[in-house]
Amino acid sequence: MSIQLNPDAVKFAxxxxxxxxxKNDKGHWGQHNPDTSAENKFLDTHEIQEYSQWHLGLDKSKGEDTKGRYHFPYGDFKTVHRDGLIxxxxxxxxxxxxxIEKAADELLQTLEKKAAQ
Structure with missing residues (x-):
């Protein structure tokens, strides 16, 4: 599996x-990471392209209309989470x-600066 950076997700984030x-949260991402049910609920009312924007990685060997194509989530479909970026x-x-590591780190630094304002 070869996962590439999703530049649209970086721009969106x-x-x-x-x-x-x-959310400048200090908890564990497992507490905020949307589960399969939340993902499916989001996809009931949004296009897969919108879903893709919440993931920093793309596996282009998977179909564009499949959730399996998208990796490294960083938010809850509403907000960017600090612990998601970590x-x-x-x-x-x-x-x-x-x-992807570098992009997540840069986004994390941007989030922390914004949260400190």
Whole structure:
């Protein structure tokens, strides 16, 4: 499986942070990460393209209309979560996806600066 950086998701996350749609949470991402039910509920009322914007990684070997194509979630379909970015950064580092790790780190720094204002 070869996962690539999703530049549209990075751009979307930056805009959300700029708009103040963020959570500077210090909890565990497992507490905020949308489960399958929440993902399906989101997809009931949104296009897969909107779903993709909430994931920093793309597996282009999977179909565009499948959830399996999208990896490294960072938010809850409403806000960017600090702990989501940390989880994405750590998982990307462990799996050797340096571009995703770097993007998550840059977004994390942007979020923390915005939250401090």
């Amino acid at each position: 930056k805009q959300l942070i700029q708009d103040g749609k963020l 989880a994405a950064k750590e998982r990307a580092a462990q799996q050797g996806y340096r571009d």
